[in-house]
Amino acid sequence: MRNIIRQLNLVCSISIAGVQKIMVPGTSVKSSKEALRLTRIYPGIIYSTAGIHPHDSKSIIEEPSTWHDFQVMASAPECVAIGPCGLDYQRDFSEPCIQKEIFERQLKLACELQKPILIHERSAQEDVLDILTKFQPAQPIIVRGFMGTTDEALKYLERDYYISLTGYLCKDKSDTGVRKLLEDGRLPMERLLVETDSPFMYPNTRASKLPQHVKGGLTERSLLYLHRYCTFQRNEPCSLPAIVEMIAAFMNKKPEDVALATAFNALKLFGLSQ
Numbered sequence: 001m002r003n004i005i006r007q008l009n010l011v012c013s014i015s016i017a018g019v020q021k022i023m024v025p026g027t028s029v030k031s032s033k034e035a036l037r038l039t040r041i042y043p044g045i046i047y048s049t050a051g052i053h054p055h056d057s058k059s060i061i062e063e064p065s066t067w068h069d070f071q072v073m074a075s076a077p078e079c080v081a082i083g084p085c086g087l088d089y090q091r092d093f094s095e096p097c098i099q100k101e102i103f104e105r106q107l108k109l110a111c112e113l114q115k116p117i118l119i120h121e122r123s124a125q126e127d128v129l130d131i132l133t134k135f136q137p138a139q140p141i142i143v144r145g146f147m148g149t150t151d152e153a154l155k156y157l158e159r160d161y162y163i164s165l166t167g168y169l170c171k172d173k174s175d176t177g178v179r180k181l182l183e184d185g186r187l188p189m190e191r192l193l194v195e196t197d198s199p200f201m202y203p204n205t206r207a208s209k210l211p212q213h214v215k216g217g218l219t220e221r222s223l224l225y226l227h228r229y230c231t232f233q234r235n236e237p238c239s240l241p242a243i244v245e246m247i248a249a250f251m252n253k254k255p256e257d258v259a260l261a262t263a264f265n266a267l268k269l270f271g272l273s274q
Contacts, residue, residue, distance in 0.1 A: 018259075019237050021272050022046045025084055025118065027053035029066045032073050039078035047272055049118060050074035051083040055093035057102040067105070074109055080270040082110035083118025084144055087131075090122040100131065107135045116140040116269050119161075125152050132159075140269050145197050149174070150181045157191060162265065164193035167203030167235060169246050170210055182250035189253075189261040193269075194243050202233040203242050210246075217249035218242060 024039075026032025026049055035048035050073045052060060060067055074082055085106040087099050094102075110117045116139050121128045125148065132141065142162040146153060153163055165178060172178045181187050204210075205218055205226065222241035229236045241255075244262065248255040266272060 019240050020045075021266075022237055023049065023080065023266075023270060023272070025049045026051050026073070027084060028056040028059060029070050029073075032070065032079075036073050036076055036078060043078075047080045047270065048076075048078055049081040049083055050076075050079050051081075051085050051118060052102055052106060053084055054086055054088040054099045054103070054120060055091065057094035057099045060102050060105075061098055071109060074113060074115070079115070080272065081116040081118050081142075082106055082113065083142075084120040085118065086120040087124035087128050088120060088122040089124045096127075100127070103128075104131060104135070107131065107137060110139065111135060111137050114139055116142060119143045120145070122147070125155065129155065129159075142193060142269065144193075144195060145201065146178065147172070148178075149176045150184070150186065151176070153178075153181050153187065157187070160191070162191050162193055162269065163187060164195045165243070165247060166195055166197045166201040167239065167243055168201050169243070169250070170204045170207045173209050179250055182247060183252075185251065187251075189251075189258065190265065192247075192258075192262055193265055194240055194247065194262045196235050196237050196239055196243070198235045198237060200235055202230055202235040203239050203246065204233065205242060205246070211249075214246050214249040217255070218245050219255075 022045065024035040024046055026035040032050040038046045039048045050070060073079060083106065085103050087103060089096060107117065117137060119128065119141060121143060140162060142164055143156050144164040145166050146163045147168050156163060169178060205215060205223065222245055225238040226242045229238050244259050245255045248258040
């Protein structure tokens with residue numbers, strides 16, 4: 001719930017920073033309910049998703065009656081997407097077989113409701129793709145918080161999925177990861193989204209491994225909001241301008257072009273202009 005509370009507290013400040021709308025993701029039945037509640041307090045500004053994160057998959061097995069509540073929340077018009085859902089094999093909070101079952105349930109629900117799907121995937125791409133192939137959803141699919149390799153990204157892009165990036169850009173040190181994907185121009189802007197993953201994935205713009213031309217592309221304005229509100233490296237939605245500027249520097253594009261493209265993609269995919 002920390003991300004929900006902090007995003008709520010910063011509605012005014014993020015507007016000044018250039019962020020006009022917030023999509024609050026639900027990662028469990030409880031947090032999906034709270035996210036939906038916030039949409040009704042701030043209509044037209046806050047939107048929600050209904051998701052059961054792979055780590056929380058076992059909660060549905062332990063309390064099966066909560067699945068009905070989840071379905072009701074997912075059906076609400078203020079809920080603009082299903083997820084994050086998917087598979088995470090890096091940690092063992094829920095057994096892989098349970099993760100797969102709950103992932104498939106959410107995909108089936110998303111297909112019934114015709115809502116976009118937010119995918120969380122860590123070290124499980126092959127199984128995720130197999131399951132998505134099984135369901136063949138017609139609605140948009142967004143791989144959120146992508147942290148994989150260029151080859152993994154291309155597999156998603158070949159299927160016309162969207163890829164969402166975070167402040168992980170500052171942490172990526174590999175020669176085959178997200179930075180390489182951007183530098184080589186292999187991530188089309190029409191398939192790109194940005195997010196904070198608040199309160200995680202703080203964009204540490206002072207990271208020693210961050211190229212100088214990327215640091216030089218950061219404006220005083222974006223750094224002002226980043227350093228004023230993201231205290232103790234706790235990420236907030238007002239960090240999005242800095243993330244956009246870093247992406248633009250890696251892609252050798254103008255920040256305003258990246259901002260316009262990613263904003264348009266989000267509005268189109270999730271209907272945030274409604």
